[in-house]
Amino acid sequence: MKIIVxxxxxxxxxxxQAQEIALKGRIISEDLDVVPYAKITNQKNELxxxxxxxxxxxxxxxxxxxxxxxxFVGMEPAKIELSGNCIFLEVVLMxxxxxxxxxDKKVYRDRIKRFKKLPKIHREAYKKGIFKTPKACYTQExxx
Numbered sequence: 001m002k003i004i005v006x007x008x009x010x011x012x013x014x015x016x017q018a019q020e021i022a023l024k025g026r027i028i029s030e031d032l033d034v035v036p037y038a039k040i041t042n043q044k045n046e047l048x049x050x051x052x053x054x055x056x057x058x059x060x061x062x063x064x065x066x067x068x069x070x071x072f073v074g075m076e077p078a079k080i081e082l083s084g085n086c087i088f089l090e091v092v093l094m095x096x097x098x099x100x101x102x103x104d105k106k107v108y109r110d111r112i113k114r115f116k117k118l119p120k121i122h123r124e125a126y127k128k129g130i131f132k133t134p135k136a137c138y139t140q141e142x143x144x
Contacts, residue, residue: 002118007079012024013050019062021060021087022059022060023058023059023060023061023063023086024089025056025057025090025128026055026056026089026090026091027055027072027092028088028090028092028125028130028131029076029093029094030092030093030117033049033091034053034054034122035055035075036074037051037072038055039071039072040057040059040068040070040071040110042067043062043065045069047089048060048061066082067079067081067082068089070093072088075095076093076095078091078094078143080139080141081138081139081141083137084097085137086090086138089133092118092121092122094114094115108144111142112142115142118140119136122136
């Protein structure tokens with residue numbers, strides 16, 4: 001009897017572990033150029049993976065991770081909120097820019113205008129065969 005209880009306890013411990021999800025994807029810029037070696041982190045800023053030279057990545061994340069950050073020099077950071085069925089991410093990053101002699105309101109309006117064009121750029125990348133899906137399976141939050 002003790003052996004059966006021990007086996008059941010060990011088996012239940014295996015199911016308690018957090019499940020991992022394998023995510024694959026590709027990262028490009030607003031100009032449909034590849035973004036090589038972009039870093040992918042979680043909410044705690046722990047490095048999850050780095051893209052290859054073609055902007056492709058493959059990472060494993062815990063099931064409870066709902067938010068990813070994508071960082072690259074010269075690009076604005078992207079804050080991605082995952083949906084339940086999202087296993088292939090295709091992300092368009094915006095270029096970062098310094099604005100001189102322009103008010104903060106004008107800079108904000110210009111940035112938000114560019115941000116709102118990202119879904120259109122995603123569809124364009126799909127039509128050119130860069131992306132595999134016409135629409136993103138995640139929501140991207142605007143960094144202020």
